[in-house]
Amino acid sequence: MTRNTLDAGSLLTSLKDKKIMMMPDLKNILGSSCRMTVLRKMRELDYITSYSHSGKYYSLKRIARYNRHGIWSCRSAMFSKVGTLKKTIKFQIDNSTKGFSASELHKILKVKVEDVLLELVNIKSITRKKMSGVFIYYSAASNLKKKQVVTRKAKLQSPDVEMNPDVLMYELKAALIIFYSTLNEKQRRLYAGYESLKIGHGGDKRIGELLDIDKKTVAKGRQELLGGETEVDNIRESGGGRKSVKKNSGGN
Secondary structure (H helix, E strand, C coil): CCHHHHHHHHHHHHHHHHCCEEHHHHHHHHCCCCHHHHHHHHHHCCEEECCCHHHCEEEECCCCCCCCCCEEEECCEEEECCCCHHHHHHHHHHCCCCCEEHHHHHHHHCCCCHHHHHHHHHCCCEEEEEECCEEEEEECCHHHHHHHHHHHHHHHCCCCCCCCCCCCCHHHHHHHHHHHCCCCHHHHHHHHHHHHHHHCCCHHHHHHHHHCCCHHHHHHHHHHHHCCCCCCCCCCCCCCCCCCCCCCCCCC
């Protein structure tokens, strides 16, 4: 058996036992003070580094046990399927249905994320939008971002358990927002008023926040419905309607 094989084998044995190790310990096992020598041997074993602790912890892919977010926590060290913290944050956001706030990401990743989020925004790898006073981070892909924003808004307006049962449930709200966007100005106002009436007390504010319009606009639509002011002007396409009759100047 060659010296190289013995070295790799000793590293494997130690890592299987301890799960994670730092560079000084790895150097000690190999009897080498050269970091590049250690990394060369670790590369043979398909190693990974932590995204926490500035990448100071090492382990092996075969040892890691990732959760549903692709994160593995071993003692105080955090590892990700996709590698660095920057790659991990982008991956989490791109694979989210409703984007993430910094606090939501922190709960998953267990490390400070604000600086990396700002860096990713600055290089346009992700986007952000303030919602209810908090920045929410979304994918840079426009189509995915639109879906994430709609889902986030609907989630924010998810009804309380005490709410009137006639209120639209969460799974219908994304469709509500999309439908609302197809209406003209007066139709939007009336529809918003209608949904407010279904909710009852507090409906103007709740629907206003959901549809991103002033609650006074919702109230006006509600009042118009209650007052019977529901006539919506038809917008006739150019060339539509009854054709004009050309008068015969010569008579019959």
